[in-house]
Amino acid sequence: MLSLRELQSRFFQAIAHVPGTYTGEGYDPALLHVVQAQGQLGAPERIDIYAHMYYLRLRNTLQEDFPSVAAILGDERFSTLVRAYLPLHPSTHPSLRYLGRQFPAFLVTRSEVAVHPFLLDLARLEWARLEVFDAPDAEPLRLSDLQGIAPDEWPDLRFRLIPASELVTCAWNIHEIWKAVEEKDPTGDIACPQEVTLRVWRNGFTVYHAAMNAPERLALEAVRAGQSFAAVCETLVSLVSAEEAAATVGSLLLRWIDDGLLAAMSATA
Amino acid sequence: MGYSASPLGHGVGLRTQHYPRVWEGTARVDWFEAISENFMIRGGRPLAALEKARAVAPLVLHGVSGSLGSTDPLNEEYLRELRLLIRRFEPAWVSDHLCWGSNGGHYAHDLLPLPYTEEALVHVAARIQAVQERLGRQILIENVSTYLTFSHSTMTEWEFVTAVAERSDCGILLDVNNIYVSATNHGFPPEVYLKSLPADRIGQIHIAGHSNFGTHLLDTHVGPVPAPVWDLYRLAVRLFGKVSTLIEWDEEVPEFEVVVAEADRARAIETEVLGERCAESA
Numbered sequence: 416m417l418s419l420r421e422l423q424s425r426f427f428q429a430i431a432h433v434p435g436t437y438t439g440e441g442y443d444p445a446l447l448h449v450v451q452a453q454g455q456l457g458a459p460e461r462i463d464i465y466a467h468m469y470y471l472r473l474r475n476t477l478q479e480d481f482p483s484v485a486a487i488l489g490d491e492r493f494s495t496l497v498r499a500y501l502p503l504h505p506s507t508h509p510s511l512r513y514l515g516r517q518f519p520a521f522l523v524t525r526s527e528v529a530v531h532p533f534l535l536d537l538a539r540l541e542w543a544r545l546e547v548f549d550a551p552d553a554e555p556l557r558l559s560d561l562q563g564i565a566p567d568e569w570p571d572l573r574f575r576l577i578p579a580s581e582l583v584t585c586a587w588n589i590h591e592i593w594k595a596v597e598e599k600d601p602t603g604d605i606a607c608p609q610e611v612t613l614r615v616w617r618n619g620f621t622v623y624h625a626a627m628n629a630p631e632r633l634a635l636e637a638v639r640a641g642q643s644f645a646a647v648c649e650t651l652v653s654l655v656s657a658e659e660a661a662a663t664v665g666s667l668l669l670r671w672i673d674d675g676l677l678a679a680m681s682a683t684a
Numbered sequence: 685m686g687y688s689a690s691p692l693g694h695g696v697g698l699r700t701q702h703y704p705r706v707w708e709g710t711a712r713v714d715w716f717e718a719i720s721e722n723f724m725i726r727g728g729r730p731l732a733a734l735e736k737a738r739a740v741a742p743l744v745l746h747g748v749s750g751s752l753g754s755t756d757p758l759n760e761e762y763l764r765e766l767r768l769l770i771r772r773f774e775p776a777w778v779s780d781h782l783c784w785g786s787n788g789g790h791y792a793h794d795l796l797p798l799p800y801t802e803e804a805l806v807h808v809a810a811r812i813q814a815v816q817e818r819l820g821r822q823i824l825i826e827n828v829s830t831y832l833t834f835s836h837s838t839m840t841e842w843e844f845v846t847a848v849a850e851r852s853d854c855g856i857l858l859d860v861n862n863i864y865v866s867a868t869n870h871g872f873p874p875e876v877y878l879k880s881l882p883a884d885r886i887g888q889i890h891i892a893g894h895s896n897f898g899t900h901l902l903d904t905h906v907g908p909v910p911a912p913v914w915d916l917y918r919l920a921v922r923l924f925g926k927v928s929t930l931i932e933w934d935e936e937v938p939e940f941e942v943v944v945a946e947a948d949r950a951r952a953i954e955t956e957v958l959g960e961r962c963a964e965s966a
Contacts, residue, residue, distance in 0.1 A: 416834050419803050420755040427787035449799070451833045453870060455899045461832035464900065469792050476793075481876065505790040509749035509762045510721040552727035578729065620729035 417449055429462050431505060435498045436472040437463040442498035442584035445574070449648040471503055473514060481541045481671040484522075484534055484594040493526060499525070512549070513543060533606050534585035542590050543581040544613040544622045557617075561631050570645035574638050574668070575678045582635065583624075586610055590626045618675035625674075630654050638677075687822055687855030689777055692742050692928040694947035701937040703733040706740075713944050715742040715776070716963065717930050719747050723773075726763045734773060742776050744856075744928075746887070747770060749791060750780035752815065752825065753798045753808045756787060758793045761940035763818045770819065771858070779824035779857045780815075782808065782845060800836035800844035805851065812852035818964060824850065826857035827902035829865040829894075842877040855887035860916045861909070863895050865901040878919055882922075886924045891917055891950060892932040906935035909946055917950065921957040929954070 418426065425446040439508050442462055450458035474497045478485045485493045504517040517536040528534050549654040555577060564572065583589075588609045593603055612632045630651050632655065641680040644664065651660040693714030698706070705711040716737045723734055737743060747766070751759070768776060781797040798804045816822055825844050839847070849856050858881065865873035891914075893907035909917075909931070920927070931946040 419801070419807055421797070422799065423755050423784060423787050423796075427790065427792065430792065430794075431790065449834050449836055451835050453833070457834070460899070464793065464831040464902075465796065470796055472793050480942040493728055504795060507791065509751070509759060509786075509791060510724050511793055512725065548727035549730060552732075617728065620732065659794075663863075 416565060417445060422446070422449065426452050426462075426465075426653060430466040432502065433498070434466070434473070434501045435494060437466055447608075464475060467666055470501070473497070473506065473511075476511045476514050477518065477605040480545055481518060481538055484538050485598050487531060487537070488527060489533065496522075496525065496527060497585055512545075513572045515545070518542065519658045531563055531606075533585075533589060533592055536583070536585035536587050536613075537592060539612060540583050540585070540593060540615065540624065543583045543613075544624065547579045547581055547615050547622050549619045550617065553579070554679040555675040556672055560680060561668075561672075571646040574644070574671075575641075575680070576676060577602045577616065577634075577678045581674055582612055582639070583615055584610070586614045589613065590624065614676065616674065616676050623674070630663050631667055634664055635671075686852075687824070687887045687912055688847075688884075689855070689887050689928070693774060694742075694951040695741070695928070695930045696940075696943045696947055697746075697777045697930060697932045697934070698734070699934070699937050700733075702940045702943075703715035703729065706736045707742065709736070711737070711940055713947060715744065715928065715930075717744045717746050718748060718773075720745045720747040720766055720769060720780075721780070722809040723769055724762075735911075738773050740816070743773055743831075745773065745775040745778045747778070747780035747791065749785055750797070750815065751784050751786040751791070752780055752782065752811050753796075753804065754786045754811075755784075755807065755905050756789065758811065758814060758818075760783075763815065767819060770821075778819065778821065779826055779888065780854075781828050782825040782848060793926075795828040797828070797830040797832060797834070798834055800837035800839045800841060800918035801834075802838065802929070805839075805844060805847050806933055809848050809851035812854050814822045814853075814933045816852070816854065822854050823839075824857040826859050826890065827862050827866075828859070829869075829874065829901075831869055831900055831902075833870055835884050840872070840877075841878045845880055846880065848941075849882065849885045854885075856881065856885045856905050857888045857890060858886050858898070858920060859890040859892075860920055861890065861894055861905075861913050862903060862914055862931075863893040864913050865903050868901045874918060878916065878923060881923075883924050886920075889917070889920060889924075889927050889929040890932055891929065891946075892934075903930045904935050907933075909949075914949075914953065918953055920952050920956055922961065926954065926958065 418498050429442050446457045472568045477497055500521050504512045519542055522535045522538050552643045588607055590605055594625050611626050613624045634647050637650045648660040648664050695715035696713050698716040698718045699825040781795050785792050863874045863877050889907050895902045895904040929950045931943055933943050
């Protein structure tokens with residue numbers, strides 16, 4: 416007779432080993448020995464029910480978390496990916512929320528990425544959107560918060576991004592591919608290599624992302640690194656003149672405030 | 685000893701599809717049950733919706749990954765997260781399932797069956813006691829639907845559920861649909877199951893729909909509550925009186941009112957059965 420510990424280990428192995436392929440016969444004989452056949456279903460078919468549910472629930476979770484990747488690959492190829500992913504990266508958290516954490520990195524190793532090289536970046540964007548969806552709340556910075564700031568305080572001002580924000584640097588026009596999939600357009604022709612950094616953020620409860628041009632990317636990276644307003648302006652002088660830099664950063668700040676991307680300033684900021 | 689909680693009435697499981705209604709303040713119901721793990725996050729819409737729900741109706745937290753019957757060490761980080769949720773949302777009570785779902789640190793995200801043996805009984809009762817100590821409160825354990833039984837079981841499921849609850853001094857979340865599903869799958873009389881349970885430990889009832897796959901019933905929580913599950917609910921009310929009752933609907937989730945209508949139906953059955961019982965004793 417199997418101890419409880421042995422039983423659980425063999426049972427888990429049986430349902431999770433090769434997810435999505437129910438052999439019905441390949442199960443551990445010691446496990447089959449303690450599972451009762453009843454009615455029309457023998458012991459293997461009864462274990463199959465659990466193996467099937469294991470696979471289906473985890474597959475559906477990954478499909479919900481990476482809807483565009485799943486849509487581009489189609490059911491069959493996405494399922495193949497999931498079957499390869501689950502044994503390598505089984506869920507290690509009580510919540511399904513974290514099942515897909517390793518999925519973008521896992522894609523690097525897959526032949527599907529050779530056919531659709533942009534899939535990796537697309538998966539990274541989808542995961543970033545998920546991370547932003549339930550990241551900590553923060554009070555956003557309002558335009559009115561800036562009105563009381565004296566001109567001589569500006570050079571040392573440090574802005575902060577809200578916690579629900581991420582930057583994703585892509586080698587492909589991922590924002591356009593994502594939109595095309597969202598609108599159910601064919602995606603084959605629009606993918607093109609293009610280095611672009613996307614800002615991904617949450618405003619209220621809605622998740623957004625937007626492609627940035629070179630000045631915005633430099634300025635936002637500098638803000639994110641905790642640099643002062645003066646230092647952020649300086650990062651742009653390779654692209655624009657010194658006078659233009661302050662005006663550019665000023666208009667970027669207005670856009671970011673409008674988008675809810677900046678956090679209210681704390682007393683120490 | 686036993687378990688006591690004031691009945692909350694007839695509630696529904698809080699589901700994302702109904703967050704907009706919760707948000708507008710138009711999701712009116714006796715009480716909500718929320719899945720604990722879905723709120724082990726840092727911010728955003730789900731936690732805000734739970735705050736809103738909590739403001740308009742009593743709330744209970746229902747775990748699906750506590751893995752009470754697992755031979756893995758207790759997941760202390762999980763229990764810490766659960767304590768944080770309890771502190772923030774002050775649920776009327778906390779429940780999880782009498783099953784296991786993790787092995788070697790890996791989670792199946794399913795409710796896996798235990799053998800009904802003395803070994804399993806001793807193990808799971810000690811785990812429930814440990815969880816109750818960590819949380820500083822009694823919990824309720826729910827009977828699960830099963831699709832297989834183990835040949836080395838030495839007791840019936842109802843004997844096992846009762847013994848675990850008594851040994852760990854916890855409450856029972858009686859899932860009437862699960863009893864029906866398991867009774868059909870394994871060919872035992874569900875009435876016998878219900879009649880043998882300790883009435884002083886039943887703290888909550890679940891009712892839901894299931895799917896018929898021909899060879900077995902599957903606990904899918906889809907569709908309206910089927911007639912035989914209502915019949916068993918009627919018997920449960922006759923046996924256990926007024927117990928907080930909750931409708932679970934997880935697949936093809938309809939409009940909020942459709943789910944609440946099922947809760948209303950449960951209330952009507954309770955009123956009818958308890959009315960009959962008063963008339964009989966008068």
